Amino acid sequence: MGIVVVGLSHKTAPIEVREKLNFPENTLPDSLRKLMEYEGIRESLIVSTCNRVEIYASVQDSAQGIDRIKQFISEYHGLPREALEQSLYVYPDAQGVRHTFRVASSLDSLVLGEAQILGQLKDAFDIALKTKTTSTILNKLIKKAISVAKRVRTETRLAEGAVSISSAAVELAKKIFGDLNGKNVMLLGAGEMAELAAQHLLGNGVKNIMVANRTFERAEELAKEFKGDAIRFEHFPDALLMVDILICATGAAHYVVKRDMVSRALKERRNKPIFMIDISNPRNIDPEVDKIDNVYLYDIDDLQSKVNVNTEGRAKEAEKAEEIVTQEVETYLQWERALDAVPTIVDLREKVEDVRKRELEKALGSLNGISEDQKRAVDLMSQSIVNKLLHAPLVVLKLAASSPDSGDNTIAIARRLFNLDKELKRPGHKKAVEPDTAAIPDESRESKSKCR
Amino acid sequence: MNLLFFQVATGAYLAAAAGYISYMFKPDKKWVSRASLWATVAGFLCHIAYFSVRWHEAGRIPITNFFEAANFLGMGIIFVFLVMEFRFKIAALGSFMLPLVVILMVPVLILSGDIKELNPVLKSGWLGVHTSLAVLGDAAFAFACIVSIMYLIQERQLKAKHLGAIFHRLPSLDIMDTLSYKALTLGWPLFTLGMITGSIWANSAWGSYWSWDPKETWSLITWVIYLVLLHLRTIGWRGRKMAFLSIVGFVFVLVSFFVISRVNMGKHTF
Numbered sequence: 001m002g003i004v005v006v007g008l009s010h011k012t013a014p015i016e017v018r019e020k021l022n023f024p025e026n027t028l029p030d031s032l033r034k035l036m037e038y039e040g041i042r043e044s045l046i047v048s049t050c051n052r053v054e055i056y057a058s059v060q061d062s063a064q065g066i067d068r069i070k071q072f073i074s075e076y077h078g079l080p081r082e083a084l085e086q087s088l089y090v091y092p093d094a095q096g097v098r099h100t101f102r103v104a105s106s107l108d109s110l111v112l113g114e115a116q117i118l119g120q121l122k123d124a125f126d127i128a129l130k131t132k133t134t135s136t137i138l139n140k141l142i143k144k145a146i147s148v149a150k151r152v153r154t155e156t157r158l159a160e161g162a163v164s165i166s167s168a169a170v171e172l173a174k175k176i177f178g179d180l181n182g183k184n185v186m187l188l189g190a191g192e193m194a195e196l197a198a199q200h201l202l203g204n205g206v207k208n209i210m211v212a213n214r215t216f217e218r219a220e221e222l223a224k225e226f227k228g229d230a231i232r233f234e235h236f237p238d239a240l241l242m243v244d245i246l247i248c249a250t251g252a253a254h255y256v257v258k259r260d261m262v263s264r265a266l267k268e269r270r271n272k273p274i275f276m277i278d279i280s281n282p283r284n285i286d287p288e289v290d291k292i293d294n295v296y297l298y299d300i301d302d303l304q305s306k307v308n309v310n311t312e313g314r315a316k317e318a319e320k321a322e323e324i325v326t327q328e329v330e331t332y333l334q335w336e337r338a339l340d341a342v343p344t345i346v347d348l349r350e351k352v353e354d355v356r357k358r359e360l361e362k363a364l365g366s367l368n369g370i371s372e373d374q375k376r377a378v379d380l381m382s383q384s385i386v387n388k389l390l391h392a393p394l395v396v397l398k399l400a401a402s403s404p405d406s407g408d409n410t411i412a413i414a415r416r417l418f419n420l421d422k423e424l425k426r427p428g429h430k431k432a433v434e435p436d437t438a439a440i441p442d443e444s445r446e447s448k449s450k451c452r
Numbered sequence: 453m454n455l456l457f458f459q460v461a462t463g464a465y466l467a468a469a470a471g472y473i474s475y476m477f478k479p480d481k482k483w484v485s486r487a488s489l490w491a492t493v494a495g496f497l498c499h500i501a502y503f504s505v506r507w508h509e510a511g512r513i514p515i516t517n518f519f520e521a522a523n524f525l526g527m528g529i530i531f532v533f534l535v536m537e538f539r540f541k542i543a544a545l546g547s548f549m550l551p552l553v554v555i556l557m558v559p560v561l562i563l564s565g566d567i568k569e570l571n572p573v574l575k576s577g578w579l580g581v582h583t584s585l586a587v588l589g590d591a592a593f594a595f596a597c598i599v600s601i602m603y604l605i606q607e608r609q610l611k612a613k614h615l616g617a618i619f620h621r622l623p624s625l626d627i628m629d630t631l632s633y634k635a636l637t638l639g640w641p642l643f644t645l646g647m648i649t650g651s652i653w654a655n656s657a658w659g660s661y662w663s664w665d666p667k668e669t670w671s672l673i674t675w676v677i678y679l680v681l682l683h684l685r686t687i688g689w690r691g692r693k694m695a696f697l698s699i700v701g702f703v704f705v706l707v708s709f710f711v712i713s714r715v716n717m718g719k720h721t722f
Contacts, residue, residue: 174624176625177625293693
């Protein structure tokens with residue numbers, strides 16, 4: 001019985017391969033059910049995002065499980081196994097636990113510390129829960145992974161500081177305005193970068209976007225996309241009166257936004273601050289503008305250097321996060337060992353009780369004419385012999401369950417010594433634990449990303 | 453026994469100040485900021501206890517000399533801080549407010565806390581009204597000043613494009629600008645009322661509303677500065693210049709409080 005993770009990510013496979021092995025969300029329940037038909041797969045969960053495709057499973061035997069999962073991937077996608085081998089990684093048992101925690105904590109992400117992956121993991125878990133392909137082991141694993149991720153988030157600064165140009169712009173905007181709700185944004189020029197930044201701002205509460213472009217049609221097109229207004233390029237200096245955030249990327253070879261223009265606008269808007277982002281090359285906003293009070297001008301280099309600082313900061317925090325993961329893996333394994341010990345103890349008790357009853361019947365059958373009191377005495381004697389003999393092994397098993405030593409194989413030895421696996425095969429030992437989804441807060445659920 | 457409350461209060465504020473400052477540098481330790489907040493609350497309760505006991509012992513509101521006024525000012529600042537902290541949850545405020553209060557309290561600790569007999573001329577209901585209004589006005593100005601300092605730090609960093617560790621802890625410029633303005637619109641009317649009631653009191657005690665006592669003159673200057681400041685705000689000044697002016701205004705308050713009251717020979721000398 002163990003956990004295995006089989007999958008591929010941006011680290012092992014290019015996007016072309018990841019696309020081919022993707023499991024679309026709407027057919028995920030089907031995929032899960034198909035996977036469950038493979039021998040030895042007890043529980044399963046599929047995480048499929050732009051950056052990773054991973055199968056988490058609890059299996060009877062790790063090596064066999066890995067083999068079956070690979071088989072499943074190959075058959076499901078109709079690809080030969082040899083073609084998969086080189087992009088797939090495999091994490092059995094303790095490594096699997098560690099990998100799960102690292103993924104949830106965003107230590108394995110392309111952008112360290114990004115929050116989306118946790119939401120994606122929760123979504124995948126939700127689907128698996130609904131399809132009823134998870135049970136005790138995976139439920140525990142994923143819930144633990146979510147709590148580890150939370151711990152990493154609160155105890156380290158892994159997710160702190162923007163690490164992309166547009167999120168850096170949003171972060172700065174928030175430092176100036178606080179709430180971006182109700183702020184007016186103007187896109188000057190309609191480049192891709194400007195669009196990306198605008199999208200980010202929209203995702204952070206901005207409602208009104210104006211677009212000004214040399215070709216008015218393009219402005220209208222983009223305005224439609226953002227449900228904003230298009231304005232004629234000549235009119236933009238007047239519109240500055242209303243603008244709180246200006247994103248400039250016109251592609252002009254000279255300064256488009258000049259100091260006196262901004263001074264005038266600021267006077268008219270009674271010095272309400274303006275945040276200007278110049279992402280054009282060459283620059284379109286006269287750097288002199290930055291000298292005006294209540295105007296904050298950032299060009300692409302300013303934003304990039306902020307991003308660089310933050311990226312380095314995250315790498316440093318990742319070390320702390322790895323330590324937390326290591327600790328948590330240990331606690332998890334301890335729980336798992338305890339879980340292994342319980343059925344062993346039950347099996348052992350049942351087997352011994354079985355033997356006792358059988359032998360007792362035989363004995364009582366050959367002892368004719370003894371009284372009820374005497375019968376009870378014999379019964380009691382057999383019970384106490386059994387209990388006395390079992391006492392030491394049970395204590396040792398319970399100890400092994402809570403032992404921090406992961407190499408402890410007491411349980412396996414006990415099963416062998418008492419021959420528990422061959423004779424006493426009783427199905428239905430696994431208690432189905434009711435999945436408790438209510439315990440999973442959904443703060444990062446909204447971040448259902450589409451690969452762009 | 454009585455002074456013990458005061459010492460405990462000061463100690464609690466000192467601990468809170470240290471906690472808040474260390475929280476600025478180690479923001480992953482949330483409990484530090486929470487503990488600091490509770491230390492402040494505990495300190496404030498002791499402070500109130502001290503104030504009440506002293507009031508009872510003196511048989512009059514204890515805002516009659518420098519020791520008592522400074523003590524009351526500290527209490528007022530903490531009160532304003534707690535209201536703002538519970539309302540806006542800006543832990544960074546504590547890192548600036550608490551040290552100010554500690555600075556204010558420590559010299560008070562050194563001074564004699566003896567209860568002195570009050571000049572019978574001054575015994576009047578106006579005593580409490582005038583002094584508490586004036587000091588509460590000062591507390592609001594102190595808050596505005598602190599927030600303005602925070603504003604200037606953040607503004608400086610944004611302009612310089614150098615975003616230090618402190619940057620992530622400070623609230624947005626907009627909030628700080630609003631908070632400082634709110635504090636001013638609260639402080640100025642209080643201060644004005646303090647001056648009016650003081651004048652009425654002066655009339656009943658000395659028979660004249662205004663006598664160009666140095667403290668009066670200085671307070672008038674301070675009052676005008678804040679008036680100008682509020683006016684400039686309504687015609688569209690904001691941001692850095694306002695923050696700067698607010699700090700200048702508070703410097704006048706401090707001078708009035710610590711210098712004018714102690715060196716001149718007028719009736720405000722204590």
